[in-house]
């Protein structure tokens with residue numbers, strides 16, 4: 001099916017982390033409004049390859065808004081102009097015939113570019129590794145219904161657990177802060193009884209790792225919340241800040257320093 | 261080849277307990293001397309890596325995404341089954357076992373399925389312990405829903421994101437082991453080959469997807485948890501990167517491939533809108549609890565759906581299956597949607613869609629009531645189609661979703677290659693010819709958390725494993741042949757892109773080896789797929805080089821394997837002269853169009869052995885015995 005939109009796409013091209021990036025301009029015609037944004041990029045890639053050029057690199061996998069892999073800044077907005085969706089869920093009907101669309105990678109020192117718009121987000125994995133878990137080994141668990149979890153707590157934990165680890169919050173923040181991502185995981189686990197015993201150690205270790213990775217500070221600009229495809233609320237940042245303060249005061253010297 | 265399933269003796273409910281006792285143990289202090297490679301970090305792989313690390317094994321885990329948390333398992337929506345019987349509605353381990361065997365149309369291995377049902381409750385306990393936020397009641401207890409045609413409520417769910425929440429639990433447990441140093445994680449790595457030394461699986465060759473470097477990794481055992489091959493149809497609900505490569509390469513090294521023709525087509529997906537379509541989106545099966553499926557009785561009815569009077573609507577599932585109605589199993593629902601569309605009654609621009617209508621549910625529950633149940637799904641549908649499902653019925657059509665076939669494994673989950681274990685969707689064992697809803701997550705986690713930690717120990721304790729080194733000939737040769745394949749792909753410089761070839765393969769497979777299969781179509785596929793494969797190797801265009809992040813090269817390599825595999829899938833479908841579960845041979849149906857099994861001739865697993873390029877596979881059979889769930893015709897009337 002052919003469409004009826006003609007577009008000018010400016011994409012970020014960068015061979016690898018060492019090289020400098022530039023914008024490349026590609027003209028596309030016959031784009032259908034029913035295409036997803038990534039399908040439009042597929043069409044662009046097919047066209048580039050027919051012209052013997054290398055395809056434009058961008059991360060994606062599930063194409064339904066859940067794996068957190070897709071990561072494009074479109075006209076300055078992480079995940080593009082629509083709200084509460086990832087870029088793979090964005091459709092071309094949100095654009096007009098004749099538009100120029102600028103496509104860039106997540107930009108943050110802690111997310112180095114691998115190629116074009118694919119970046120390295122392994123810093124997030126290392127933050128989880130620092131404490132974003134419950135220390136329970138397979139076989140340890142009591143029968144599921146022995147621990148009651150008030151529905152409200154479980155729902156709030158869920159609101160935080162909905163984070164897909166995409167990193168749009170970092171990309172949208174002037175300081176490239178990862179607070180929303182970290183706060184989401186800290187809150188998810190600390191709302192639940194299963195996560196409470198390690199709550200203090202967790203928040204301290206995760207925040208420490210976040211700082212080590214080179215993410216910036218939070219100065220309460222809340223761009224993160226606006227760009228988050230899963231609607232993770234900045235209230236979790238406030239909650240984490242409280243937990244952090246309490247934990248450093250009460251816990252740091254007592255346990256954390258000896259336990260490591 | 262003689263297939264030894266190694267099913268333990270004794271009554272079905274005691275087999276697993278007995279087997280666990282009989283398996284030899286590895287001394288705790290010795291565990292760290294064994295290295296296990298786990299390929300894949302979906303539910304099966306991440307849970308295996310975490311549990312093996314916790315036991316003290318030295319684990320190396322690999323995945324193709326940038327983070328292990330992004331495996332395709334993340335996309336599962338509906339839920340995961342367990343036999344806790346919390347709702348007091350008559351569930352039990354035995355009933356879950358029985359339903360799964362029957363749902364699989366009596367083509368699964370009874371002993372494995374019973375073990376799966378036994379593990380199901382442990383999974384829920386463990387995941388709750390990890391902090392998985394399952395849906396709860398106001399009293400703080402876990403909630404259940406009924407799912408996919410089950411007559412008991414046994415599905416545990418986490419809003420519409422069960423897969424994500426379970427995967428995060430497994431991923432977090434695995435990352436805890438990474439911090440402890442028992443698991444080493446290798447993301448953005450793609451397995452290209454399995455390395456055998458003295459006939460045993462001793463390592464893998466992977467491509468570093470960022471630098472293009474080929475790396476060899478040695479180990480004492482290799483676990484493949486690389487998911488399903490639904491992308492052989494090009495369009496599917498699977499993630500774009502899902503592939504058959506890892507298991508196919510193991511297959512070419514000697515692992516038998518079982519029942520490749522058992523593929524599942526999910527009835528409720530958003531229909532194709534055009535050639536640009538790159539994947540299909542599933543709308544959760546739970547929608548069939550309240551939505552009614554219909555088409556207009558008159559072809560090409562020009563009226564708005566809401567203007568078509570009741571009498572002129574054909575609620576085909578409700579009419580044909582009065583007791584299950586819209587809740588018939590997936591294969592039945594899918595096939596019936598295809599039938600009405602084949603009769604010309606389909607709706608929408610392509611005429612390949614049926615309505616899923618919530619008007620009655622809205623009358624009964626109000627818009628708010630419907631929104632409380634399905635709000636996020638409705639929103640997703642609207643984002644994709646630009647239509648409001650509160651006002652106009654959804655349009656749905658079946659799509660490739662899950663693959664029951666996979667590498668043949670014995671009761672220990674070991675393939676026909678000693679030391680090569682296969683977990684999750686990548687193996688064949690538990691779902692027979694059709695998987696019931698909410699049972700894939702359960703299976704992946706059972707394999708990873710509760711089965712492999714025992715059976716791999718049994719293997720280590722009873723095998724002699726000499727030291728191997730990745731600089732020895734077997735590794736070097738495997739890396740060389742992978743490199744040669746890459747160089748060949750890059751040098752063809754033809755005219756057609758990888759996507760063009762993949763789409764063509766998809767058309768051939770979907771049209772001839774999809775929901776309805778017959779001899780003529782299958783023979784057509786068997787001649788067209790190899791022809792396409794030849795053309796691919798002459799005319800594909802893969803720009804760029806190996807020494808960089810080259811996604812097109814990645815796809816080309818995956819497609820090269822699918823082009824070999826597709827032929828085997830069609831051959832298996834041609835061989836299986838019966839209809840069972842997701843495999844529907846049009847020659848074998850009742851006058852009412854229902855599937856007809858042939859238990860005399862086909863009550864067995866068909867396991868295929870690779871014999872070399874362009875040579876015919878050899879067939880081995882594992883006879884299936886049904887001592888507890890007795891063979892009967894599935895009926896949902």
Ligand SMILES: Cc1cc2nc3c(=O)[nH]c(=O)nc-3n(C[C@H](O)[C@H](O)[C@H](O)COP(=O)(O)OP(=O)(O)OC[C@H]3O[C@@H](n4cnc5c(N)ncnc54)[C@H](O)[C@@H]3O)c2cc1C
Pocket residue numbers: 299300301302303304305322323324325328330331332333334335336337338339340422423449450451452485486487488497498499502503505506542661662683684685686697698699700701702704
């Ligand atoms: C949209 C959707 C919804 C679903 N909903 C449900 C549901 O509600 N309930 C249910 O029970 N089931 C559901 N399923 C099925 C279920 O999600 C899958 O069967 C299951 O998650 C598969 O898990 P897995 O661990 O076997 O493999 P996957 O999760 O597919 O993981 C595969 C892993 O292998 C890696 N890998 C693949 N190839 C290679 C390679 N060559 N080299 C290195 N690594 C590789 C990948 O990186 C990934 O980490 C759903 C499936 C889909 C598509």
Ligand code: SF4
Pocket residue numbers: 162163164165166167168169170180181184224227228229230231232
């Ligand atoms: S908080 Fe939101 S934006 Fe940040 S990683 Fe999670 S889902 Fe993405």
Ligand code: FES
Pocket residue numbers: 059060061062063064065066067068069070086087088089
């Ligand atoms: S590709 Fe998975 S969230 Fe976009």
